[in-house]
Amino acid sequence: MLETDERPRPAIVRWQLPLHAVLLVAPLAFAVSTVPGVRPDDGYSFLLDGLLNNLAYGSAAVLCLVRSLTSPARRRTRFLLASALAVYGSGNVFWTVFVRPMPDQPYPSGADVGFLLFYPLVFAALIRVAGQRDGRHARSLWLDGVVGGLAVGAVAAAAVIGPIVSASGSWAAVATTSAYPALDLLLLLVLAAVLSLYGWRPPRGLWLLAAGLVLFVVADMAYLFSTAQGTYVSGGVTDGVWITGVVLMAFTPGWPSAPTGPRLPGWALLSLPVLSTVVALGVLVVDHSHPLHPVAIALAATAVLTALARLLFTFREVTRLAEHRELALTDDLTGLGNRRALYQRTPEVLSRAGEGASAALLLLDLDGFKEVNDSLGHQAGDALLRDVARRLGEAAGTEDSVVARLGGDEFAVVRVGAGTGEAVALAELLHETLRRPYAVEGVQVRARTSIGISVLPAASAELTTLLRQADVAMYHAKTQHLGTFAYCAEIDQFASGERLETAELLRSDIAARRMVVHYQPKVDVASGEVHGVEALVRWQHPRRGLLYPDAFLPVVESAGLMEDLTRAVLEQSLDQAAAWWRAGRPLAVAVNLSASSLGDVDLPDRVSRLLAERRLPARLLEIEITEDFLMADRERAQGILGGLRARGVRVAVDDYGTGYSSLAYLRELPIDDLKLDRSFLTDLTGDPRALAIVESTIALAHALGLRLVAEGVEDEVTSRGLVAAGCDVLQGWLYAKAMPPADLEAWLRGHDPRTVPSRPLSAPVLPVLAGGRS
Secondary structure (H helix, E strand, O other): OOOOOOOOOOOOOHHHHHHHHHHHHHHHHHHHHOOOOOOOOOOOOHHHHHHHHHHHHHHHHHHHHHHHHOOOOOHHHHHHHHHHHHHHHHHHHHHHHHHOOOOOOOOOOHHHHHHHHHHHHHHHHHHHHHHHHHOOOOHHHHHHHHHHHHHHHHHHHHHHHHHHHOOOOOHHHHHHHHHHHHHHHHHHHHHHHHHHHOOOOOEHHHHHHHHHHHHHHHHHHHHHHHHHHOOOOOOOHHHHHHHHHHHHHHOOOOOOOOEOOOOOOHHHHHHHHHHHHHHHHHHHHHHHHOOOOHHHHHHHHHHHHHHHHHHHHHHHHHHHHHHHHHHHOEOOOOOOEOHHHHHHHHHHHHHOOOOOOEEEEEEEEEEOHHHHHHHHOHHHHHHHHHHHHHHHHHHHOOOOEEEEEEEOOEEEEEEEOOOHHHHHHHHHHHHHHHHOOEEEOOEEEOOEEEEEEEEEEOOOOOHHHHHHHHHHHHHHHHHHOOOOEEEEOOHHHOOOOHHHHHHHHHHHHHHOOOOEEEEEEEEEOOOOOEEEEEEEEEEEEOOOEEEOHHHHHHHHHHOOOHHHHHHHHHHHHHHHHHHHHHOOOOOEEEEEOOHHHHOOOOHHHHHHHHHHHHOOOHHHEEEEEEHHHHHHOHHHHHHHHHHHHHOOOEEEEEEEOOOOOOHHHHHHOOOOEEEEOHHHHOOOOOOHHHHHHHHHHHHHHHHOOOEEEEEOOOOHHHHHHHHHHOOOEEEOOOOOOOEOHHHHHHHHHHOOHHHOOOOOOOOOOOOOOOOOOO
């Protein structure tokens, strides 16, 4: 820009003050000489209008150059202005030395060349300023300035251009005479456009340039008009205004780039092009009764047309702004509203609620979503989120609702006019809608959803309160049981900061391997001995004491710590198994791995390294997996489980019968044990159908060369029924609950194998520590 320097700096360097003072002597002296009553005689004075006037123009050009040199930023633009002042002054010198002494002064002359060259140089400087500014501002601002400049030009042309260009003469004289007012009007137009780009708050240097150019144009028009009328006298006020404008232009460089002037309100900025258009229309109306010069009509008509173009651009900008606003409120992945949309649209929906109506907010969180991402990849996770969003929109999207994705796997539904009963019914509907299986990347996936519900009167409801209460309710739902929903009536029912505190405590204890691992013995039916245990994690909360998994696993999942927890339990369990091995007690430890851990193709190598570090035989580790993992990606499961078994690690299917069992994976996948879910043991001996299912499952396992492990054995009758049905391993409170290592060792020392019911002689027997099927 002409007037800017990127670094804050003084406008005038101290050593330049004397030079500035010297350079200003001639312009100030000449300006004072043009004040009426100062000169003793009217008319041309060689001393004042010849020597002093030319010295004043030269001093102004030098002053502009000096200020440009002391402010290095954008020198090329500033040198254009200094050059413009120099060529204008050279034209004045040429007229004084060569043209004025002639008895018959030619027109145009060489002096006009210098005068006319001033304009393109100034235009080039202004256009460079406009180009630097226009790249960051709307085109409509440029059009505002053009409309204003054209309107001012139309008025000026209507007032003075007729008399100016009506003089006769050669074509060169007419062209030159017409060029001056045309260029002056164009100068005003460009200046107005540049100022509009700054919102009419340009830097101080640009204000000085604008003031200087306006004074220059006014003096130029006055000179042309008086010359056309034959009334011009040298040394008058017009000459003083001319030199004042030139000096103001000379002071343009060297000022800070900060905007100056009052900030115009929006209505004022809008009124400028409107008023300019009205003025242009007024010029066209006046022309009907008092014919004006064609230039004035052309400028006025162009101003009106430009105003129409401005209107079209405004419409386009408003449309584009609306599109951008909609995009800013839309979640890119799912097409639902985003968090910003929730905050903007919820008050609008609440305001439409009837008197006494309630508003409900349902906060939804997908349980196990991180495992889908980790095991199947982020592309599969994105596909799942899109399907969830589509179902949410179909089930909950109404005029009185707002459905949004808040981020990650968290969604929100606001429903106006829904009380507690309606909110719970909606939660049940969404729960059932979202639990149906999804086809993701050719794999069938099921997603459980935990939902927190908050209900408040719509008249007093605030979104922040609704969200806070629903968040606490969702946390409570997760701590009770994953995949359920809860209603939070009062925020004080649960501490709102509990979840974050719990997550941080868990993160610290998991990283430090301070999780508590208990071990439950697995009794071999054939011998009554205990050759293996299952590792079950607990957590010692600093205030609430020892917590079981149901109390903290939801927080682990929501905080993305499940894989870290699984790794910690595996390492702690192997440490304990190695300690038993060194003590001469070879107990096989079964560890349940999460789906995210099992999705890692490097799992077999990692497990092998952990065993090698502890010098523990691979047969003393058993990996328990769920049917969901097997069914999610059978090909990957086969590779990972095959790698584990190739290294001697046993593999068991946990909670068999509760998932989506397929006989195909029992035949194809490398597994050793089936762990029958405890739900099948309810009233085993009293319900012939339940007993038939258990017996057929045991027979199927044996036919495939698998062991059948029954967990949750809590009474003698069930134990005897399982033994009679041919079960291989029993696990449950009838024999022992999960215990710390020291308690387990004491229990093992007192365990009597004869207390275990003996198997009928006809029942098949499989070795407990078999390496698996061949």
